[in-house]
Amino acid sequence: MKRKLLHICIILLTLLLSAVPCYMSAQKKSGKKPFTVVIDPGHGGVDPGALGRKSKEKDVNMSVSKMLAEMIKEKYPEIKIIFTRTTDVKIPLVKRAGIANDANADLFISIHSNASKSRKANGCETFTLGAGSNAEAKAAAMYENEVILSEENFEEVYKGFDPRSSESYIIFELIRSHDMELSAELAEMVQNGMVKNSKLHNRGVSSAGFLVLHRTVMPSILVELGFITNSKDEGVIASKEGQRKLAKGIFEGFSQYYRTYGKPKEKAVEPPATAKKGSDKKAEADGEPVFKVQILASDKKLKKSDKRLKGVDAEYYKENGMYKYTCGSSNDYNEIVKLKKKLSKKFKEAFIVAFIDGKKTDTGEAIKMFKNRK
Numbered sequence: 183m184k185r186k187l188l189h190i191c192i193i194l195l196t197l198l199l200s201a202v203p204c205y206m207s208a209q210k211k212s213g214k215k216p217f218t219v220v221i222d223p224g225h226g227g228v229d230p231g232a233l234g235r236k237s238k239e240k241d242v243n244m245s246v247s248k249m250l251a252e253m254i255k256e257k258y259p260e261i262k263i264i265f266t267r268t269t270d271v272k273i274p275l276v277k278r279a280g281i282a283n284d285a286n287a288d289l290f291i292s293i294h295s296n297a298s299k300s301r302k303a304n305g306c307e308t309f310t311l312g313a314g315s316n317a318e319a320k321a322a323a324m325y326e327n328e329v330i331l332s333e334e335n336f337e338e339v340y341k342g343f344d345p346r347s348s349e350s351y352i353i354f355e356l357i358r359s360h361d362m363e364l365s366a367e368l369a370e371m372v373q374n375g376m377v378k379n380s381k382l383h384n385r386g387v388s389s390a391g392f393l394v395l396h397r398t399v400m401p402s403i404l405v406e407l408g409f410i411t412n413s414k415d416e417g418v419i420a421s422k423e424g425q426r427k428l429a430k431g432i433f434e435g436f437s438q439y440y441r442t443y444g445k446p447k448e449k450a451v452e453p454p455a456t457a458k459k460g461s462d463k464k465a466e467a468d469g470e471p472v473f474k475v476q477i478l479a480s481d482k483k484l485k486k487s488d489k490r491l492k493g494v495d496a497e498y499y500k501e502n503g504m505y506k507y508t509c510g511s512s513n514d515y516n517e518i519v520k521l522k523k524k525l526s527k528k529f530k531e532a533f534i535v536a537f538i539d540g541k542k543t544d545t546g547e548a549i550k551m552f553k554n555r556k
Contacts, residue, residue: 216262217444219254219436220282222292222394223247223265227272229329232297234410237420239295240270245422246407247293249429250436257433258440274333276340279397288444289368290402291432292394294326295410295419304412305383306428308373309404310365310531311396312389320348322406323390330393340393364401364443366531367479367504372403372435379431380418382408387531405432438481442502470555471536471548473518474508477529481505492528501542508535515552 223243225231231239244267251263264285266278282290296307309319327345330336369387377384385406395402407428408415418424478490483498483505496507510521518534525532536548 215286216260217258217440218262218264218285218287219289219291220264220266220285220287221247221251222278222282222290223267224292224294224326225272225329226267226270229272229332232295232410234416234420235413237410237416239297239410242295242407242410242419242425243293244270246419246425246429246432249426250291250293250432253429253433254436257437258444261440261444274339275327275330275394276397278394282398282400282402287398287400289436289439290395290398290400291372291436292392292402292404293432294404294406295408296322296406297325297411298409299411301412304409304415305385306373306376306380306408307385307406308369308376308387309392309395309406310362310369310387310389311392311402312362319388319390322388323392326404327391327393343393345393361399361401362533363476363535365395365403366533367442368401368435368439369403369531370435370479371438372405372432375434375438376405376407376428376431379427379434380408380424382415382418389531442481442504469539470513471515471538471543471551473510473512473515473534473536473545473548473552475510475518475522475525475532476506476508476535477525477532479504479506494525494528499537499542506535513552515549 223240223246225240225243227240229240231243233239247265251265254261254263262285264281264287266281267273278292279290296303307322309322324345327343330340330343330345333339366387373384373387376382392404395404408419410416410419419428477494477496480490481504484491484507486495491507494509496509498505498507500506509525510518512518515534522532522534534545536543536545538548
C-alpha cells in the first residue's frame with residue numbers, strides 16, 4: 183500500500199513539474215511584463231562625484247537608492263527593480279541609459295547630490311530633460327556631464343558632444359513629447375514628496391541637458407537630493423535618518439505616479455473644459471492639429487484664483503485622473519512656440535501638447551503635419 187501511494191505521489195509530482203515550463207512559456211507568450219523601474223545611483227568607483235566635508239556623493243546616492251528600492255518592493259512586490267550599479271564601481275553614462283533601454287523599463291530615476299562653489303547654495307531639486315530652464319540648471323547639467331571626459335573614446339561614443347560647450351546643448355531642444363510630459367509629472371510628484379519629508383529648501387523642478395536622461399527612451403528624471411557642499415544640507419543627506427526621509431519622499435512621488443500610470447489601462451482624455459469657439463473649433467473639426475502650452479498638472483481641479491495658475495487664464499483637459507492645464511490654442515505651431523517661451527518665465531516646465539479633432543495626439547507627429555501643410 184505504501185509503495186502504491188509513493189508511486190502515485192511521484193506521478194503527481196512529475197505532472198506538476200512538467201506543467202511549470204508550460205505555464206512559464208504561456209506567460210512569456212502573453213507578452214506581459216512587470217512594471218519596471220531602473221534606479222541609477224549616480225557616480226561610483228574612481229568617480230566619487232561631489233565631495234562634502236564628511237561624505238562622498240557616490241555613497242549618499244547609493245544609500246538613498248537602496249532605501250528607495252526597499253520601499254518600492256515592500257509596497258509593490260509586483261514591480262521589477264533594476265539597478266545600474268549595486269557596488270562601488272564606475273559606470274559610463276551611456277551604459278546607464280543602455281541598461282534601462284535594454285530592460286524596456288517604464289521609468290528611469292537617477293539619484294545625485296548637488297554641489298556648488300557657493301557654500302550658501304542649498305535645497306533639493308528634480309530635473310527633467312530639456313535645453314535648460316535657467317543658468318543654474320544648465321550649470322548643473324554641465325557639471326554632471328563632465329564625467330564623460332574620463333570615459334574611454336568619449337568623443338566617438340557621444341558623437342562629439344562636449345559637456346563644456348554651450349553649443350552642444352542645442353540638441354536638447356528636440357525631445358520626445360510624450361516622455362517629456364510623463365517625466366514632468368513624475369518630477370513634480372517626487373519633488374513635492376522630498377520637500378514634505380526632508381524639509382529641505384524647495385528649488386523646484388527644472389529642465390536641463392543631462393546626457394544620462396537624453397539616452398533613455400522612457401520617462402526619466404534626475405534627482406538632486408541636496409547640496410553636499412552646504413553644511414546644513416550635508417547634515418541631512420549624509421545621515422541615515424535624512425537619507426530615509428529623502429527616499430520616502432521620492433517613494434511617495436513614485437507611488438502617486440504608479441497609481442496613475444502604472445497599471446495598463448486605456449487613456450481617457452476629456453476635451454478641454456473651456457474650449458474656445460471660432461477658428462480653433464473649426465480646425466479641430468477638419469482634422470488639423472491644434473497646439474497648446476501645458477503649464478501644470480494637478481490631481482485636483484483648481485479654482486481660477488489658485489496661486490499655482492499664477493494669474494494666467496488657463497483651460498484644462500482630464501487624462502488618467504489628472505487635471506492638465508493649458509494656455510493658448512492655435513493651428514500655427516510657431517505661435518505656440520513663442521507663447522511657450524513667454525510662459526516659461528512663470529512655468530519652468532511648460533511644454534507643447536497637440537490635439538486633433540478634440541483628442542490629444544502625439545506632438546511630434548502633429549508638428550510634422552504642420553510643417554508638411556506649409
